[in-house]
Amino acid sequence: MSKAKQLYELQETDLDIAHKAETLAHVKEQIGKDDELVSARAALDTAHKHLLDLEHQQRTAEWGVNELATKITTEEKKLYEGSVKNPRELMSLQQEIDLIKGQRGEREEQLLTVMMEVDAAQRDVTLKRDGLAVMEKEWAKNQKRLSREQTELEADLATLAQRRDLLLKQIDSASINIYEELRRVKQGLAVAKLVQGRCQGCRISLPVSAQQKARMGQKLATCSNCGRILYMD
Numbered sequence: 001m002s003k004a005k006q007l008y009e010l011q012e013t014d015l016d017i018a019h020k021a022e023t024l025a026h027v028k029e030q031i032g033k034d035d036e037l038v039s040a041r042a043a044l045d046t047a048h049k050h051l052l053d054l055e056h057q058q059r060t061a062e063w064g065v066n067e068l069a070t071k072i073t074t075e076e077k078k079l080y081e082g083s084v085k086n087p088r089e090l091m092s093l094q095q096e097i098d099l100i101k102g103q104r105g106e107r108e109e110q111l112l113t114v115m116m117e118v119d120a121a122q123r124d125v126t127l128k129r130d131g132l133a134v135m136e137k138e139w140a141k142n143q144k145r146l147s148r149e150q151t152e153l154e155a156d157l158a159t160l161a162q163r164r165d166l167l168l169k170q171i172d173s174a175s176i177n178i179y180e181e182l183r184r185v186k187q188g189l190a191v192a193k194l195v196q197g198r199c200q201g202c203r204i205s206l207p208v209s210a211q212q213k214a215r216m217g218q219k220l221a222t223c224s225n226c227g228r229i230l231y232m233d
């Protein structure tokens with residue numbers, strides 16, 4: 001195997017390692033991350049507290065209406081049982097009953113409003129609770145998948161590291177130094193394929209003599225334009 005081919009394989013391995021390491025970092029970042037669940041739980045909690053508050057308001061309004069109804073019954077009883085005979089007193093009793101009935105009407109309207117609010121709040125709680133249940137299920141599923149991905153990526157990276165070690169043992173250190181230096185300055189692409197006389201690193205056509213040197217493969221040939229190591233299949 002030519003030096004260039006060995007270095008090309010080393011580069012393929014390094015690119016694979018870089019890609020998988022990046023993916024693994026991303027996967028690890030997602031594991032255990034539950035910000036969305038936390039805020040959904042908090043929203044449900046707030047909605048539930050709001051519902052409890054409205055239900056309390058409804059009970060208070062109901063008591064108010066009942067209290068006034070009892071009052072009306074008591075007063076009307078006085079009116080019809082005939083214990084009050086004085087016409088002026090009867091008139092004022094009737095006025096009082098009308099007044100309380102007016103109050104009861106107002107309270108009943110308030111009660112109706114609260115009941116509608118309770119209804120809306122109940123729907124909101126149900127919606128949020130169902131939404132949260134779906135999210136939790138989805139989250140658990142995702143976490144399982146991420147955990148599987150992590151295991152797979154770690155195994156792949158271990159295999160790639162072994163492969164890299166093996167390749168390093170086969171290549172002389174001077175070539176490796178050149179490769180590493182180029183890799184650093186060329187954003188990971190130290191070796192470029194030479195296809196139909198053109199360097200695939202910079203897309204420039206090279207003179208025949210340079211192409212021949214690359215074809216021989218005895219010594220490392222570099223692109224006269226971009227400086228990358230040239231490799232021919």
Ligand SMILES: [Zn+2]
Pocket residue numbers: 192199200201202203204223224225226227228
């Ligand atoms: Zn080039």
